[in-house]
Every structure is written in structure tokens, then in C-alpha cells.
Amino acid sequence: MAKKIGVTMEVGNDGVAVITISNPPVNSLASPIISGLKEKFQDANQRSDIKAIVLTGNGGRFSGGFDINVFQQVHKTGDISLMPEVSIDLVCNLMEDSRKPLVAAVEGLALGGGLELAMACHARVAAPKAQLGLPELTLGVIPGFGAFQVDIVRGGQKFGLVDALVPSGELLSTSRKWALDIALGRKPFLRSLHRTDKIGSLSEARAILKDTRQLAKKIAPNMPQHHACIDVIEEGIVHGGYSGVLKEAEVFKQLVMSDTAKALVHVFFAQRATSKVPNVTDVGLKPRPMKKVAVIGGGLMGSGIATALLLSNTRVVLKEINPDYLQKGIKSVEANLKSLVSRGKLTQDKAGKALSLLKGVLDYAEFKDVDMVIEAVIENIQLKQKIFKEIEEICPPHCILASNTSTIDLNVIGEKLTQKIAFPAHIMTLLEIVRTENTSAQVILDLMSLGKAIKKVPVVVGNCIGFAVNRTFFPYTQGAHMLVNLGVDLFRVDRVITSFGLPLGPFQLGDLAGHGIGMAVKEIYAKAYGNRMFRSPLTELLVKSGRNGKINGRGYYIYEKGSKPKPDSSVLSVVEESRKLTNIMPGGKPISVTDKEIVEMILFPVVNEACRVLDEGVVIRASDLDVASVLGMSFPSYRGGIIFWADTVGPKYIYEKLKRLSETYGGFFKPSRYLEERAMNGMRLSEPKASSRSRM
Ligand SMILES: C[C@H](O)CC(=O)SCCNC(=O)CCNC(=O)[C@H](O)C(C)(C)COP(=O)(O)OP(=O)(O)OC[C@H]1O[C@@H](n2cnc3c(N)ncnc32)[C@H](O)[C@@H]1OP(=O)(O)O
Numbered sequence: 001m002a003k004k005i006g007v008t009m010e011v012g013n014d015g016v017a018v019i020t021i022s023n024p025p026v027n028s029l030a031s032p033i034i035s036g037l038k039e040k041f042q043d044a045n046q047r048s049d050i051k052a053i054v055l056t057g058n059g060g061r062f063s064g065g066f067d068i069n070v071f072q073q074v075h076k077t078g079d080i081s082l083m084p085e086v087s088i089d090l091v092c093n094l095m096e097d098s099r100k101p102l103v104a105a106v107e108g109l110a111l112g113g114g115l116e117l118a119m120a121c122h123a124r125v126a127a128p129k130a131q132l133g134l135p136e137l138t139l140g141v142i143p144g145f146g147a148f149q150v151d152i153v154r155g156g157q158k159f160g161l162v163d164a165l166v167p168s169g170e171l172l173s174t175s176r177k178w179a180l181d182i183a184l185g186r187k188p189f190l191r192s193l194h195r196t197d198k199i200g201s202l203s204e205a206r207a208i209l210k211d212t213r214q215l216a217k218k219i220a221p222n223m224p225q226h227h228a229c230i231d232v233i234e235e236g237i238v239h240g241g242y243s244g245v246l247k248e249a250e251v252f253k254q255l256v257m258s259d260t261a262k263a264l265v266h267v268f269f270a271q272r273a274t275s276k277v278p279n280v281t282d283v284g285l286k287p288r289p290m291k292k293v294a295v296i297g298g299g300l301m302g303s304g305i306a307t308a309l310l311l312s313n314t315r316v317v318l319k320e321i322n323p324d325y326l327q328k329g330i331k332s333v334e335a336n337l338k339s340l341v342s343r344g345k346l347t348q349d350k351a352g353k354a355l356s357l358l359k360g361v362l363d364y365a366e367f368k369d370v371d372m373v374i375e376a377v378i379e380n381i382q383l384k385q386k387i388f389k390e391i392e393e394i395c396p397p398h399c400i401l402a403s404n405t406s407t408i409d410l411n412v413i414g415e416k417l418t419q420k421i422a423f424p425a426h427i428m429t430l431l432e433i434v435r436t437e438n439t440s441a442q443v444i445l446d447l448m449s450l451g452k453a454i455k456k457v458p459v460v461v462g463n464c465i466g467f468a469v470n471r472t473f474f475p476y477t478q479g480a481h482m483l484v485n486l487g488v489d490l491f492r493v494d495r496v497i498t499s500f501g502l503p504l505g506p507f508q509l510g511d512l513a514g515h516g517i518g519m520a521v522k523e524i525y526a527k528a529y530g531n532r533m534f535r536s537p538l539t540e541l542l543v544k545s546g547r548n549g550k551i552n553g554r555g556y557y558i559y560e561k562g563s564k565p566k567p568d569s570s571v572l573s574v575v576e577e578s579r580k581l582t583n584i585m586p587g588g589k590p591i592s593v594t595d596k597e598i599v600e601m602i603l604f605p606v607v608n609e610a611c612r613v614l615d616e617g618v619v620i621r622a623s624d625l626d627v628a629s630v631l632g633m634s635f636p637s638y639r640g641g642i643i644f645w646a647d648t649v650g651p652k653y654i655y656e657k658l659k660r661l662s663e664t665y666g667g668f669f670k671p672s673r674y675l676e677e678r679a680m681n682g683m684r685l686s687e688p689k690a691s692s693r694s695r696m
Pocket residue numbers: 025026028029064065066067068069109111112113114116135136139142143144145272273
């Protein structure tokens with residue numbers, strides 16, 4: 001059925017016009033909707049049989065905001081005139097200043113521009129599950145339809161954003177009545193832009209803005225939209241609402257064209273593209289429900305996975321090898337739930353309900369009717385092989401067998417193994433679903449659906465050591481070790497990388513993961529990709545000196561309860577030992593590098609490996625790797641993900657830099673064939689290949 005896109009107006013006998021936005025699935029404010037709204041409001045204002053107006057959305061959703069596809073078109077064409085004029089023409093002139101009262105009847109989503117339209121009305125009536133929000137900052141822009149100005153005068157969301165909350169079935173009737181009451185003078189006719197009663201004195205406002213600017217500088221240093229919104233608010237406070245609206249429209253257009261907006265809009269669509277898997281989601285299959293899932297291993301990973309499943313209402317059987325470990329596993333699940341409750345993210349009731357779905361076991365008896373098994377034991381090939389051999393006999397034929405390994409080849413773990421799913425931690429949003437030759441389209445679909453149910457973003461990838469994310473990022477630590485062995489200060493490296501936008505520098509990340517694990521993982525990568533590894537003895541020396549990382553309070557940093565990690569200057573003797581052993585400093589003297597060079601020596605090898613991942617068809621499309629890098633490695637989303645960023649920097653530049661570095665420092669930096677080809681042919685890394693060599 002064709003989508004019905006448009007704006008309708010129906011006028012009732014009571015003299016109230018109901019204007020309805022219709023643009024499935026989220027009633028986004030595409031250009032025809034905006035022109036439709038202008039036309040209907042003009043009409044309603046002119047018609048003498050209309051006393052008042054109600055604005056609403058079709059299909060149980062008010063509006064998901066401005067049409068983000070338009071941002072994408074502006075980015076592709078560079079033509080800002082594609083942005084329709086909304087804030088003055090529609091929001092101020094036709095809505096705010098309308099002679100007839102307007103009431104928003106809000107059900108479901110009212111986001112971004114959608115909420116702004118509701119705020120331009122003279123009152124808002126909402127149904128209980130309405131979701132109101134201004135997510136524009138996550139797209140690199142600010143609310144551009146006048147929201148900030150209205151919000152300032154309203155005194156923020158908590159105070160009076162919604163005038164009444166009514167059951168869904170009464171939403172329209174109450175809104176109509178409310179609109180008529182305003183028209184008849186029984187309720188106040190409030191035009192927000194004219195109000196000043198909720199704004200404090202200028203000096204108070206300036207003090208708040210000063211603090212907010214400092215906060216934005218601290219938490220969002222690389223994101224211009226956070227700073228811009230403070231400027232726009234200030235304009236409204238100092239020079240009045242209309243001035244604010246004009247400034248907002250001007251700044252909005254500048255921000256739409258910014259690199260940050262380009263990157264964030266790319267990530268928005270890239271994330272949605274991950275749910276489209278050729279021959280899986282387009283062949284009419286339906287996901288099967290996962291009612292009962294077994295998790296083997298109650299450690300950090302296993303208990304995290306169990307928590308996520310329980311929260312999605314799935315029965316979980318948690319298997320451990322002895323009562324002690326089982327008790328620990330159950331306690332970890334309880335602690336995870338408790339922490340959600342204490343942070344206000346879960347009610348006590350729901351936590352209790354989730355826990356009642358958990359059953360701890362020490363044998364496989366419960367496995368005979370499970371829909372899926374997720375193995376989450378330590379990274380030991382023999383142990384994993386033994387487990388899968390045992391459960392293959394017991395589980396029902398439809399059961400999906402999955403491993404949570406992050407490094408081991410799935411084909412080595414078990415012949416009948418249909419799946420690997422990676423949950424880096426229960427707090428991470430990425431879910432890598434690794435497809436082997438044995439994995440059917442149905443199983444992939446089932447796992448994608450389960451992934452969404454547990455609020456993860458599933459990305460389907462091919463089988464290789466490290467899969468998509470860990471494989472792409474294995475050179476991350478090595479580049480950092482190379483720099484330190486060349487004489488660069490390790491704490492400076494961490495500082496430079498965090499100011500680039502990663503939450504942790506490579507050394508602090510190593511501390512967090514634990515250096516014992518780091519050593520084991522390094523061996524696995526050395527076996528698979530040894531010809532392009534930089535072998536640094538630093539991790540081994542660190543472990544030898546009793547520094548296992550955060551886990552024992554000491555790594556490159558000192559970890560004390562209740563305080564931030566402190567750089568440990570005594571680790572420098574370990575670093576010196578490593579430098580002596582590698583002996584790579586030219587002429588025995590530390591090299592001198594700029595901050596930019598530090599970023600390049602660490603992240604260009606990552607881009608190089610990402611190119612191999614693309615070349616081998618480990619991901620379906622380049623943008624999947626962007627999403628995986630953002631959600632799995634916390635690569636800054638405002639840089640668009642690893643491939644998007646590399647395309648912004650330029651494949652030719654990266655190729656030439658790596659070539660020069662490889663001539664000086666060896667094979668670790670040698671450009672890959674894919675990168676070389678793209679650089680030579682002036683192609684972007686993200687452009688699809690003519691013929692694809694896929695691992696899926
Ligand atoms: C001037 C203004 O101030 C500027 C703005 O308004 S900017 C826009 C502000 N709005 C937003 O940021 C909301 C963005 N959307 C979302 O967060 C989520 O899509 C949602 C919460 C609305 C719905 O989530 P969910 O139900 O999981 O569905 P989801 O898969 O994300 O979206 C369904 C489809 O709607 C599309 N969509 C969602 N919001 C859209 C929007 N604002 N514009 C265009 N398309 C949109 C998605 O791309 C997706 O398309 P697809 O099926 O072709 O992939």
C-alpha cells in the first residue's frame with residue numbers, strides 16, 4: 001500500500017478544525033508536510049466557520065521531527081536552500097501569532113521539530129505514553145523551529161510543557177474543548193514568545209549561561225552545536241524572543257553544513273541501515289520467539305548477557321560449574337539490576353520480575369527445551385569445544401548455539417555452531433552477529449530480533465579472528481606501543497587520543513581490559529596477522545612487574561576507590577626497559593612528534609585494517625563498520641565512524657602517510673592493497689566494490 005503523505009483538515013460542528021500530519025512511519029516533517037501545514041493554518045485562520053484549531057499526528061504519533069533525509073540531501077548537494085523556511089513563516093506568524101487558539105493533541109512521539117510545533121501551540125494536551133524530546137544535538141544541529149525561545153520563556157521542560165494528561169481515547173475531545181475554551185476566554189490565550197514571567201534577572205541568566213558554557217567546554221569540546229545553543233538562548237534572553245528566533249534560524253543553517261552534522265546524520269542513517277541484511281530481512285522470513293535461553297558462564301560477560309535477556313522478559317537458565325561460581329553469577333545479575341534501579345532506570349517491581357525469570361543450574365537438564373544457548377566462558381578453545389560437544393546432544397534441534405567469544409574462530413569452536421554473538425559488555429549497545437557457513441538466514445533474523453529486544457544494535461558480520469570491531473582496532477594499541485618505544489610519553493599519547501574524542505586513550509583502555517587478557521589476545525592476533533604486527537614487550541614487562549591493570553589497582557595508572565585514575569610515574573622504568581629491548585629509537589634518541597602525528601600513527605593503521613575488513617567482505621557495507629566502531633569502540637560519533645572519518649581525511653593522504661611511515665618504521669604501517677587502490681584511483685573507502693568477495 002502506498003504511504004499516505006500529507007496534511008488534512010477536518011472542521012467539526014463545534015467550529016474546531018483538526019489538522020492532522022500524516023507521513024508514516026513517524027510523521028516526519030518533510031517539505032510537503034511543512035507546505036501542507038502552512039496552507040492549512042492559513043486556511044483555518046481565514047475561514048469564518050473556524051473558531052479554534054487542534055494539531056495532531058496520524059497513527060498514534062505526533063511527529064518524529066524534521067525530515068532528516070533533507071539534511072542528507074543538503075550534505076550531498078551543498079544546497080542549503082533545500083531547507084524550508086519554518087521558524088518565522090510557520091511557527092511565529094501562522095502558529096504563535098494566530099488569532100485563533102491552537103492546541104496540540106500529542107500522542108506517542110513528539111521529537112525535535114515535532115515538539116517545537118507542539119510548543120508553538122497555545123496549549124498542549126498529551127496522552128500518557130507521549131515521548132517529548134529535542135534530540136537535535138545528537139544530529140549536530142540545534143532545534144531550529146524556535147523551540148529554545150519558547151522553552152526559555154516557559155522555564156524549561158519541567159514547568160508547563162504539557163498542560164493536561166488525558167487517556168488516549170479522550171485526547172481529541174479534550175483538546176477540542178480546550179481550544180474552544182481558549183477561544184471563548186474560559187482559558188488563557190498564552191503566546192509564549194511574548195511572555196517574560198519565567199525568566200529571571202539578566203545577571204542571574206548570565207551566571208547560568210557562564211556555568212553552562214564551561215560545562216559544554218568540558219563535556220562536548222569538539223561539538224559546536226552545544227556551544228551554539230547557549231549563544232542562541234542568550235540572544236533570546238538579552239534581546240527578546242523574536243531576535244532569538246532569527247538568530248536560531250541563522251545558526252541552525254550554519255550548523256546543518258558543519259562536519260559534525262554531516263557525521264552525525266551519516267551515523268543516524270548508517271545505524272538504521274544495519275537492520276537491512278540482504279537475503280535475510282528481504283525474503284519474507286519472520287523471527288521466531290526466544291522464550292527460554294541458556295547462558296553458560298556467570299562471569300562478567302555471562303551475567304551481563306543474562307541481565308540483558310531478563311530485562312527483555314526472556315527466561316534465562318544460568319549454568320555454572322560449581323555452587324560457588326553460580327552464586328557469584330547470580331549475585332552479579334542482582335547487582336546489575338540493582339544498579340539500574342539506583343540510577344532510576346528501572347523500577348524495583350520490574351527488577352523483581354526480571355530476577356524471577358532467572359534460574360541457576362549446575363547441569364544440562366534444563367537445556368532440553370531451550371531456544372538458544374549462549375556460551376560465555378573464558379577464551380579457551382578446548383573448553384569451548386568440549387562444551388559445544390556436550391550441548392549439541394542435549395539441546396532441541398531448533399536451538400541456536402552461540403558463543404560469546406571475541407577472538408576465536410567459530411569454525412574451530414564447534415562444527416554445528418550456528419552463531420556467535422558478541423556482547424562486549426551489557427552496557428555496550430553493539431551486538432556483533434557473526435555469520436558462519438552454517439548460519440541460516442532464519443537464525444540471523446532470529447538473532448537480530450533478539451538483539452533489538454534486548455535494546456542492542458545488531459550488526460551482521462563475517463567470520464574472522466577478532467570479527468569486525470576487535471579486528472579493525474587491534475592495531476590501535478600497537479600504534480601506541482610503537483610511539484612509546486620510539487620515546488613518546490605514554491600519558492601524552494592518552495591525552496591526545498582522548499582530545500581527539502575517544503573516551504579512553506590506548507594505555508588506559510589496556511589497564512581497563514587487564515594486561516593478562518591483553519597478552520593472551522596479542523598471541524591470538526600474532527598467529528592470525530603476525531606479518532603486520534608490531535611486537536612490543538611492554539605488556540609482558542608490565543605483568544611481570546605486578547601491574548595487571550585496573551583489576552589489581554595498578555597498570556600505567558594507579559586506581560584507588562573513589563578517585564580518578566592517576567598517571568603512575570614509576571611505570572616509566574618499565575617503559576625504559578621496553579625501549580631498551582626494542583631499540584627502535586633513531587640514533588637512540590626519542591623522536592619528536594606533533595599531536596596530529598600521534599593521532600595519525602595510532603589511527604591510520606586502524607583505518608588500514610578497516611580497509612582489509614572491507615576488502616574481505618567481513619561487513620555488508622562500509623557504514624556498518626562505522627556503526628560498529630562508534631558503538632563497539634566508542635569512536636566519536638561526531639566524526640561519523642572510522643571509515644567516514646578516513647574518507648573525510650582522504651584515502652590518498654592516509655596512504656601516503658602510511659607509506660612514508662612504513663619506509664621508516666617497517667611493515668606495521670604498510671598500506672593495504674585496498675587502501676592503495678582507492679588512493680590511486682581517487683575513490684572513497686566507503687564506495688562499494690565492483691565485485692565483492694564476501695565472507696557472508
Ligand atoms: C528543525 C528541527 O529542530 C530539526 C529536527 O527536527 S531534526 C529531527 C529530530 N528528530 C529526531 O532526531 C528523531 C530521529 N528518529 C528517531 O530517533 C527514531 O527514528 C524514532 C524514535 C523516531 C523511531 O524509532 P523506531 O521506532 O526504532 O524506528 P526507526 O527504525 O528509528 O525509524 C523508522 C524509520 O523512520 C525513519 N525516520 C525516523 N525519524 C525520522 C526523521 N525525523 N526524518 C526522516 N526519517 C525518519 C527512519 O530513518 C526509519 O526509516 P527506514 O525504515 O527507511 O530505515
